[in-house]
Amino acid sequence: MDNYQLLLYLRIGLVAILYLVILQIVLVSRRDLKRAEKPVAAGVATTRARQVVGRLILIDSGSTPYKPGQEFALEPITTIGRAPTNSIVLDSTFVSTEHTRILYKDKSLWVEDMGSRNGTLVNGQTIAQPVAVAPGALLQVGDVRFEFAAA
Amino acid sequence: MFNRQRYRWTELWLLLLPSVFLLVGYFELLIVHNLSVPVTSHNLPPLDAFTPIFGLIAALFGAHLLLVIIAPDADQTLLPIAGMLTSIGVLMSLRLGPDIGVPTLGLKQLAFAIAGLAVCVLTVWATRDLRWLRNYKYTWAAVGIVLVGITLLHSHSLSTNAPSRDVLNIGSGGLSFQPSEILKICLVIFFAGYLSENREMLAISNLRVGPLKLPPLKHLGPLIAMLGLALLIFLGVKELGLAILVFGLFLSMLYVASNRPSYIIGSVVAFALGALVIYRIFPYAQQRIAIVGNAFDTTPPARIAYNAGFQIVQGLIAFGNGGVFGAGLGLGKSWIVPFSHTDYIAASFGEEFGFAGVLALIGLFMLLVYRGMHIATRPRASFNQLMAVGLTAVFAIQTIVILAGNLKIMPLTGIPLPFVAYGGSSLIANYIIIGLLLRLSQDKS
Numbered sequence: 001m002d003n004y005q006l007l008l009y010l011r012i013g014l015v016a017i018l019y020l021v022i023l024q025i026v027l028v029s030r031r032d033l034k035r036a037e038k039p040v041a042a043g044v045a046t047t048r049a050r051q052v053v054g055r056l057i058l059i060d061s062g063s064t065p066y067k068p069g070q071e072f073a074l075e076p077i078t079t080i081g082r083a084p085t086n087s088i089v090l091d092s093t094f095v096s097t098e099h100t101r102i103l104y105k106d107k108s109l110w111v112e113d114m115g116s117r118n119g120t121l122v123n124g125q126t127i128a129q130p131v132a133v134a135p136g137a138l139l140q141v142g143d144v145r146f147e148f149a150a151a
Numbered sequence: 152m153f154n155r156q157r158y159r160w161t162e163l164w165l166l167l168l169p170s171v172f173l174l175v176g177y178f179e180l181l182i183v184h185n186l187s188v189p190v191t192s193h194n195l196p197p198l199d200a201f202t203p204i205f206g207l208i209a210a211l212f213g214a215h216l217l218l219v220i221i222a223p224d225a226d227q228t229l230l231p232i233a234g235m236l237t238s239i240g241v242l243m244s245l246r247l248g249p250d251i252g253v254p255t256l257g258l259k260q261l262a263f264a265i266a267g268l269a270v271c272v273l274t275v276w277a278t279r280d281l282r283w284l285r286n287y288k289y290t291w292a293a294v295g296i297v298l299v300g301i302t303l304l305h306s307h308s309l310s311t312n313a314p315s316r317d318v319l320n321i322g323s324g325g326l327s328f329q330p331s332e333i334l335k336i337c338l339v340i341f342f343a344g345y346l347s348e349n350r351e352m353l354a355i356s357n358l359r360v361g362p363l364k365l366p367p368l369k370h371l372g373p374l375i376a377m378l379g380l381a382l383l384i385f386l387g388v389k390e391l392g393l394a395i396l397v398f399g400l401f402l403s404m405l406y407v408a409s410n411r412p413s414y415i416i417g418s419v420v421a422f423a424l425g426a427l428v429i430y431r432i433f434p435y436a437q438q439r440i441a442i443v444g445n446a447f448d449t450t451p452p453a454r455i456a457y458n459a460g461f462q463i464v465q466g467l468i469a470f471g472n473g474g475v476f477g478a479g480l481g482l483g484k485s486w487i488v489p490f491s492h493t494d495y496i497a498a499s500f501g502e503e504f505g506f507a508g509v510l511a512l513i514g515l516f517m518l519l520v521y522r523g524m525h526i527a528t529r530p531r532a533s534f535n536q537l538m539a540v541g542l543t544a545v546f547a548i549q550t551i552v553i554l555a556g557n558l559k560i561m562p563l564t565g566i567p568l569p570f571v572a573y574g575g576s577s578l579i580a581n582y583i584i585i586g587l588l589l590r591l592s593q594d595k596s
Contacts, residue, residue: 003182003185003186007183007482010182010480011479014179015504015511017171018514019511024164024168025518028227029228029518029522
């Protein structure tokens with residue numbers, strides 16, 4: 001084998017090593033993804049089995065993009081606010097980041113203000129402590145108004 | 152110390168491949184050196200090549216062992232990808248050095264690589280608590296602005312026509328340093344700090360212009376300031392690449408933080424309008440575009456292909472000469488291209504490794520960006536997520552801008568190809584980014 005033939009093999013070998021590196025890293029990445037998939041699947045199962053304890057019907061959407069009449073399902077813990085982490089996100093300047101929390105406790109729904117700037121109103125009254133509400137009660141969060149309904 | 156369960160076996164295995172690559176490349180250079188018919192103008196003495204090849208292998212495994220001790224859970228693919236790209240860089244410097252009249256080029260690049268790996272490990276160690284980066288975000292921004300300011304003042308005294316104009320010479324020892332390399336890291340930290348604190352504000356839109364939703368006017372301020380900074384860099388330093396890098400970086404982080412495509416559309420339209428105005432007013436901009444458009448023009452008096460367009464034309468010829476599988480390491484003639492070891496390293500690589508090699512190189516950069524974005528999905532704190540996105544975007548934007556410049560898709564800029572191009576500031580700054588990403592990859596929620 002002369003030098004030129006050897007050079008040809010080396011030349012192809014060098015490029016082949018580059019592709020081998022790519023292949024190996026893709027394989028490692030695939031293994032990482034498979035490992036990460038398992039907890040995600042478990043998360044999907046729990047959200048599917050979520051419990052609906054009541055509903056909120058939108059009466060006045062204020063400056064949010066929602067339409068009056070839209071319904072929101074209430075879970076055992078429902079948070080309302082402007083931050084995207086809330087269960088119900090109200091994109092309005094009158095709504096605080098974490099504005100209101102609705103809890104299901106002792107077979108009743110409780111509304112609790114989370115220290116919001118503009119307060120939470122139940123049937124027109126600003127609430128200082130958590131209050132129990134029944135279907136038909138009115139809830140005002142910032143410039144958005146809801147009515148409670150049974151599940 | 153070396154817990155068998157927590158040992159970084161994947162990284163060790165992946166690091167073997169760059170080592171084999173370096174050894175095969177060394178072997179090929181030795182054969183080219185011994186060929187009876189001289190195919191290169193200068194040949195490489197075998198012993199001169201010995202140190203860079205084995206030095207880099209030793210440095211990569213040294214960095215690996217240190218990471219086993221200080222960050223056993225960190226991502227195991229980043230160092231091998233960066234190491235592979237650095238190996239290509241050292242091998243190309245080693246091979247081009249004798250031909251461009253700097254026989255110690257490979258050795259110098261090795262020194263930068265060792266410094267880079269050391270700084271990488273040091274960064275991982277120093278950022279055990281990332282909060283100090285976040286708490287001093289305005290300090291980082293100030294450092295960045297001061298660096299740009301110095302560069303702006305300094306660039307007026309430069310008369311060179313080289314695309315890389317933002318160089319600071321330190322002392323008389325021939326040491327030089329590119330402030331823009333440090334600037335990009337400072338800006339990522341600042342943007343991550345600023346956007347993670349204001350992301351809710353930026354996500355609100357109550358200002359509507361037609362189909363576009365804009366953020367509240369007071370939050371438009373930073374956006375306009377960034378656009379202004381990018382244009383200032385373009386006009387003052389005449390660095391189109393750096394301007395695109397700063398602005399692209401800000402846009403990618405802003406999009407991830409706010410999830411509003413309208414910001415991107417609005418900013419790109421504003422940038423395009425600004426660029427058009429600048430193109431109309433400044434002859435410098437028209438000149439740069441004209442060079443790209445008429446690179447092959449040989450008619451007098453401009454004779455662009457022999458003067459301003461010489462580099463672009465020779466770079467394209469180098470790519471073309473490579474063909475599909477390349478001319479072979481040491482058998483190309485890419486040193487004819489001006490700045491073949493820095494701005495045109497992609498053309499040099501393309502000539503000797505061919506189309507197949509360039510595709511693999513792009514693949515390596517894509518994997519680097521993929522791993523960076525993968526790391527960005529894991530932390531819970533938005534500051535950490537945004538920082539990973541920004542640091543990854545630095546690699547992505549730089550690679551696109553310089554490859555597009557080399558291939559005559561856009562005007563050539565002085566942005567170095569990460570890890571591959573010859574140069575200390577760039578290599579060390581890129582290894583700082585790898586160090587930060589390694590640290591961020593340990594933050595799993």
